Amino acid sequence: MEEKKMNSQQIEGRNAVMEAFRSGKPIDKVYILDGCQDGPIRSIVREAKKHDTILNFVTKERLNQISETGRHQGVIAQAAAYEYAQVEDMLELAKQKGEDPFLILLDNIEDPHNLGAIIRTANLAGAHGVIIPKHRAAGLTAIVAKTSAGALNYTPVAKVTNLVKTMEELKEKGLWFVCADMDGDVMYRVNLKGPIGLVIGNEGEGVGRLVKETCDMTAAIPMKGDIDSLNASVAAGVLAYEIVRQRMS
Template sequence: MNTNKPLKGTRQIEGKNPIVEALKSDVNIEKIMVAKGRRETGAQELFELAKEKKIKIQQVDRKKLDFTSKTGNHQGIIAIASEYEYAEIEDILEGAKVKGESPLVVILDKITDPHNFGAIIRTANACGVHGIIIPKNRSVDISPIAIKASAGAIEHTPICKVTNLTQTIKELKEKGFWIAGADMEGQKYYESDFKGSMAIVIGNEGEGISRLVKDECDFLVSIPMYGEIESLNASVATGILLSEAAKQRN
């Protein structure tokens, strides 16, 4: 329900699909700015949802949207919404319990590219991940670019921000989780067991998983490379591992 009151902390959601998914969720949206002359073609669902929730739609010059945009690809629509509310680990576990599923979590170690982050969120949602954990420091954060790259999946995928990844991993182990770290020295991913309560740790392309985090992993998994390229984009690697996990778990 929209209060029509200015929000204390706000974020921008840019593009049709991310805004539609925000409208379908419990996100509080203050207003939606639409470029003058933009037709409802291709965005009818968005306008209907906004009307249903009595959210103000403001017609503005496209130049204003260009100036306001953080992604450079607003598609003529930008929403001003409440700040993203990070989840707690218990929220993630409860979400899995409600679905009657063993929890599957992705832990991101030093991922700094918002495009990668958004793509990982999108893939995680598609593969049935119950939540994503990121560290407070030296890590990507929720941004318009990450929101856009997630194609709206961010509104349906709990994200937890923690102070200490190694401590969090220890806590997950105490709750019965197995921790798999993506690393070139690991066993082939398709020979690994991803069933049960599982957390998959992904590091960045350059440094990989930090040593302290790697030491806490129960086992390491690798993606065999058969061409000339020695490594994969973090979001692509995540997609390959989560696809295998989804296949085994379903």
């Protein structure tokens, strides 16, 4: 399969950032010197808004801290290491394989190592794609790519503006959603067959309230130890393989 990899890089300087937008490179975030109002910066802000890119207005000290070159000219962009897919691509992939769609949705997963590990698990468990929200989420950085151990070449990842809206649209296409939650039903007693979206939150806060309310059911991993939560990527793996087991039985 053809690799989707792109140059993973931080882009610094006004011309370089503008050129990145014009060339269609996927940009996750742009950091801009707060209060800077000159023409080139205003053009970059317009371009970022047009592409629905996250804008962070920060102090000069913060820019200097982020900068790798020391020549940022008041603007730094962080490009995605890989291209994002569309949710439709994932449904098409399931259709081509003659399988019920199996998607993994992540809410509040901000650690790139966790994201990379979950993409790796998604690939091995046969999930057709991973969906992440635009805000409060790790993007497809070089660390994510490395931690995924090559899985990013094969498993599509989509970035959506609104997770709840995406879930509602997928429900209309026949998917139902199970949320990992400590207070849910024990996962072995939950029917996880059919077209499914597995929703995972971070180990601290879990899944956001609106996302949880949009889920059809909750599933808990039995815990026998003295601490109260698993790492998010481990939880994703345990639940993903319960879905695999039920699909095989």
